[in-house]
Structure formats: C-alpha cells, structure tokens
Amino acid sequence: MGTQIQLYTSLFHNNPDAVFMFDMQGRFTGVNAAGEALVGYTSQELLNMKIWGILASTEDLDSKKQQQILSAGIRKNKHYQLLHKHGQVVDIIASSFPIFQNGEIISRYSIAKNITQQKKMEEALHQMQENFRLISENIMDLILIVNVDGMITYASPSVQAVTGLTIDQVINQHFSILVHPEQINSAKSDFAQMMKQKITLDAEYHYLHPDGRMLLFDVKGTPDICSNGHILSTVFVARDITERRQSEELLRYSDKLSVLGELSAGIAHEIRNPLTALKGFIQLMEGDEFANQQYLQIMRSEIDRITSITSELLIMAKPQALRFAPNGLLPLLSSVIKLLEPQALLKNVSILTDFPQVTSLILCEEYQIKQVFINIIKNGMEAMPLGGTLTIKVVERSSDIVIRIIDQGQGIPAELLPRLGELFYSTKETGTGLGLMVSTKIVRDHGGTINIASDVGKGTTVSISIPKALKPIVSFND
Structure with missing residues (x-):
C-alpha cells in the first residue's frame, strides 16, 4: 500500500501536465509544480482559492452550474481559458475525473495541458487562410492548386471571370482544360519536368475562350514540397497578358x-x-x-x-485623313466577289459564300475595306494554282463582325506565320508582302484585327474582324 502511495505521489508531482485537486466546494486541495507554473500561483496561494478564481470568465457559472460541474462524471478534453496571476489568458485542454468514496464523489482532480501557443498558431493559420481567401477572391490573376496527377483541387473565383468556365467545370479536371489544344502536350511535358526536378515553372500558354477569343497567360508554378522531399501539390498563378x-x-x-x-x-x-x-x-x-x-x-x-x-x-x-461612315458589310463584300469572279473562273476556283442575315453596319472607309477584301481573296485564289474552293463566311458577334476567308491551298508552316505581313516577305515567288502589310494597316486603322491560321496540306484561314458602327468618325491615319 505504501509503495502505491509513493507511486501516485511521484506521478502527481512529476507529471509534465498541470494537475489540480479540489473538493466538492471547488476549493483547491492540491496542485503540482506544473500547475503552479501554468497559473503563476504557488500551491499555498491556491489552497486559499477556489477553482472558479482562476477561470478567465465565470459569467455563465452560477452556483447551480458550479455544482453540476463538480458532481459530473468524467469530463474529457474540454477547452477552458485560465487567468494567470500576472493577467495573461492561458488556453488549456483539461480532463476532469471524480474521486469516489463509498460510492459518492468526495473530490475531483483535473489534468490540464497548456495549448496557448497551439491556439496562437491556429489563429495565425486561420488568419493566413482568411488573407489567402480575400486575396484569391479579389485578385484577377488565376490561382490554381493542382495535385501530383495534374488534377485541379482549388480554383480562385477569378477563373470564372477570366476563362468563362465555372468553378465546378474546373475542379477535379486536369489542368490542361485551361490550355490551348495545340499546347497541351508541351504543358504536360513542362509539368512532368517540374515534378521530376522539383523546380519552379515559368511559361506562357494560350487559352481558347468559349466566346472565341484567344488569350495568352503568363504562368508560374511552384511545387509544395514537404519535409520528406515529396511534392504534396503545386500552386499555379496565371496572369492574362493578352x-x-x-x-x-x-x-x-x-x-x-x-x-x-x-x-x-x-x-x-x-x-x-x-x-x-x-x-x-x-x-x-x-x-x-x-x-x-x-x-x-x-x-x-x-x-x-x-x-x-x-x-x-x-x-x-x-498620312491620310480617313472619313469613316456606316456601311453594310454584305454589299461591300458581294461587290468585291463579283469583281473577282472572272479571275476565279480563269483559275478554276469556285467561291462559296456563307452569309447569314447581317443587319448591323460596320464603320469603315469603303474603298480601303474593299482593297483589304481584294488583297485577301486574291491571295486565297493564288494559293490554289490547280483550282479549288474558296469559302467566305461571315459571323456576327456582339461588338464586331468577323469575315473568314478559307482556301484549300498547301497551307503555311507554323514557324512562318509570325513573319506574314513583314515588308518584302511573302510565301509567293513574286510576292512583295506589301498587300498583306497594307491590309493589316487598314484593318488596324479601322479598329479591327487580322488573324491567320493554317494547316499544312489543308489550307489557310484569314479572319478579319471589324467593329460594328456606332457613329461616324473622322480619323487621321499616320
């Protein structure tokens, strides 16, 4: 019996956690050294106090509630805040156990662990998460978290605003859903290299928006590497630099x-x-x-x-003073086609048109826009020396009208496309490059764009977008 008492006494005094003993009135009857350090009071001071005296708040503890706590059974892992002797609040997790004699509770003891630092860390982590949420919800850059398999596990709200895809359409999808199809293999290769070498990624990728726009993103990827060297996930930040x-x-x-x-x-x-x-x-x-x-x-x-x-x-x-005026696109285009039909017949080229009912006008200088159509259509016919079909499509969008001129020529290699429009550069033997350069300048002076896409062996598509007319303007072209 004496040995057991010595054992319990040793466990009480040497326990690294705070141990408090108190009677059924809540008066302290014992405390170990860890308990003294936890609240700043000596054991002698605590023996003259009740347990309620070291609680940071007792507003909800009336005498009835106090008695219920003292008479309760085992209470495990409850969170309390104690008030240190010097005034600071101490967060603890405590478990309380009743001591029985002849079947009745005669006293209690509590074992408490100081979790103040843990709480501060949790609060700091929560604040960091809140800051991250505020940043990710208000920044226009795209923020993605991708797992080791390349699947998107988090997407910032800006993803929907920029890409036109909802968050639900992106989550649990492979990151390549946000990459242009022609660059998917390259993007996957970059991702694999980043994961293998555990390095950051810095690249540019195109993305085809659902509304037809081509966007360009500057993408930076950073692996999240844990202490054992394994990659947990990767954080991507993508900025629209179009x-x-x-x-x-x-x-x-x-x-x-x-x-x-x-x-x-x-x-x-x-x-x-x-x-x-x-x-x-x-x-x-x-x-x-x-x-x-x-x-x-x-x-x-x-x-x-x-x-x-x-x-x-x-x-x-x-420099030319250009007088823009609203004009119907289809009449302009039809007059150019009629003008070039004899040349098309001589070259064995049939011109196929796909004109919907376009009621909107374009704001243009009539003769210059006709010159653009003549240049591009003639280029398309000359790209088919053995004849073929030249298709001209018109698509009306919310703010502009797009004219697509599609030939069935040999196409242009991708590496040569960026040079089109340069002075004295042409894919034709006798070409000077001036026609396309002049056409590009005219279209840009009209606030539009020219885009060229080509597949070798299939043909080339030239897309000309021209803004719809709002009101006549006079522009000085230099």
Missing part, C-alpha cells in the same frame, strides 16, 4: 511603320518620275507600226505592276 502583348506588338508595329513610311516615301518619289517618262515613251511607240507590240505589252504590264507597288508604298508612307 492586352499587354498586343500593346507591345502594336508598338513594335508602329515603329516599323514609321521607318517604313520614311523609306517608302523616298522610294516612291524616286520611282514615279522615271515611270512617268517610260509610260510616255511606250505610248509613243504604240503608234509605231514597226514596233514589236508583244514586247510593248509586256513592258506596259510590268510598268503597271511597278505602279501598283508604288501606290501601296505611298499608302504606307502618306
């Missing part, structure tokens, strides 16, 4: 046009004067019956071609 990239390209294009304008003005001026003289002499020679008319015809044709190139150079060089 407008920024378009602005950069527009700035480069403007610089290029500025240099080209100065060059074109000089070239056109130097060429025009000799051309005028040559034309005059040819006209004189045409009246000479001994002159070789075949040679004269060739000379006249080539001079006309040089004159055409000079005129296109002047469009690039000379």
